[in-house]
Amino acid sequence: MRPIGTVRWVVQILAFCLIIYGGYVFRGSLGKGILRPLEAPDGSYSTTRLPRSSIAWAPGDKPAMDFYPPGGACRFNPGGGLFKACIIHMVSENLTWQTPLKYLTVYLFLFVLLAFLVGRAWCGWVCPLGTMGDLLNALRRRFYVDRVNFSQGFRKTLRICSYAILLPTLAVSAAIGTPTFSPYQCYLFLPYCQICPGRLLCPLFGGRSSTVADFTNGVTSFFTIASWIVLGLFVAAFFLGRRIWCHLCPIGLVTSWFNRGCPTELRKDPLKCNQCAACSDACPMGLDHVAREKEATVLNDAGCILCLRCVDACPREDCLSLTFAGKRLLRSKYEATH
């Protein structure tokens, strides 16, 4: 009944397996010589040099590729994962290490290029955390429990909270790179990773487990308990609220900066729309501008993860469509059920 949704499940599961297990399969065969690994300078911490009991300690496996794509590729993937880490990890780590910008240019350029090409489609189609969340969502639907609907105001608040996570993360990471605060590196290295649910969830899918608890002192206890609370919220949010979490995710936030003006566009022919709002009912991010819009033809929005459930749901031929560089790839049509 929903053809794009079916394709999306296939892509999501494939991407999930690649990102989570790619480290086991492709290690040593990819990326050699193309992308020079970013290493911690002497005296700095890196995930591999942290003590095993630290919650930001990662199993020592090397990723298959030293590369940081948009979406939730995680340093804590079992077997090192296919890619090294997400953009938040990359920026935090290198702020702390004070890596010269010239070494980062190629990674940042590739990130921007990929984010610019398809925007937050990374969140909707690739991110393994999103896929885990969609599985939780499918579980809820299986039990015929209706979702919780959140207000537009709440969504806006979450976006502000997302900045409130991102900016302190960068500030702390930069601060502990300076000689004055460098003694705190062992506690505050990768501050967002310490509470990110990806750090706890990704290793669950492989043979390795990460450190789930560190009560050596107040700071580590704080991060331990905070990470548990965040994980609980993550599971509850995805189980009850579809993709409401993705309004809070700082990785999604950075990717969303490229959502407007990118060549992948969600388009609408306003004349064909009778504002039945089937699209807004189907939107996992809970956006309603697709139904509301009666003038603009390009509907890209910072909150849109381009999952295209709206295109699937729209019962009006050619009303909604997906275009890449002006070329129409997908369009809404009426799907007969009988």
Next chain:
Amino acid sequence: MRRSGPNDGDFSGRYRAPRVLVPPGVAEEEQKLQESVLRSFGSRAGRPAGLERFEQMVLRPSDFVGDGPLVGTFCNFVPEEIVEAAGAVPVRLCTGSIVAQSIAEQVLPRDACPVARASFGAVVGGLGMAPHVKALVLPAACDAKRRLGELLRDHVPVIALSIPGRSDHRTELGYWLSELGRLAQKLAEITGRTPTRARLRDAIMRRRAVQDAFRELERARRDSPHVLTGSDLAMVAAASFHADPLRWADACGQLAAEVREAGRDGPLTDGAIPLVMTGAPLLWPAWKLYRVIEEVGASVVADTLCSATQRLYDPVQVDDWSRSGMMRALALRYFSASLCPCFVDSTAHADRVIELAREWQAAGVVAHNLRLCQLFQIQSARLRHILRDEGIPFLAIDTELGPEDVEQIRVRVEAFLEMVKEQGRTQ
């Protein structure tokens, strides 16, 4: 016919409505009216044979109605899936019969909306399916309908649905959902069957056959829009007021196949000027506007009428199959998707008219302004302006249900078509 009930929550039972004396022989008169209207349409050469089944459904609705207690509905706002899930069979009682209208004149003023008068008359006069319904669902979509409930509740239990003034899902959906929840509960009290999740799901899937078949017919007509005339399409829609959805869908699927077949041999009545119809419902058997248009060499190829396309076009798009998820999908389908002028914003209506005119390459747009319905009349004033800017010829016909003004309408439609042809030549 007179039934006294306890205070049902919608209306106080303290006061009584005036009695209505049903004149003898109205049923026969109504039958004659319907047959004569049908005769005036049924003789066209090359008319698809598949239409006969729909004619039967319209003339003898009781042979085609589903099994179970009947619940009457007015308007296009009543989610028929909820009625079905409550174990009842929805039948839409809106009519354009002047026989029914004359019965209503004992009670209702002559300045009331003709459709409200006729539909009221059909219920109190026991015409058509009205004597068989156990309850009536009455959306208070306009002033006339808002007032009818009190008058009708002495004849049949009435469940009133309050319609919010704007169709914005963000602000009004909660209220509309609570109205639908109340409808489900009231229906359950009448039928003894609660619309549970499984029943709602079955009803939605069953009713979906209607949209599937209608869209199929629309696709078939796209290549050969003149195989069916506007009145043929209206017949197809009128049949759906009473007929069981699966039997209707079956007939509609066969008609679509026939239209496709006929289209292959080339257009049958090519040369008819394609028009888009908008405005107030053209309810069976008040079809003089269709007749005039077809007699002067034009045909309605697309419309936004709640008596025709608007009734059949929009599907219920369920995103979440939980009970509340399905209720939400129903609420959106019967409310946000509506193009009714009872809502404050009619942008979507104007957009649809322009879109249909382009899509079907219509020569012009005709608005059926039911006299005494201010909503449609005032809307048409704005629409005229909008369509002029779009370069689409527009004709508004202000009329009532009776045949008195057929010749005047003919003159106006002919003049309009002349103008359209003249424009076509000069361009």
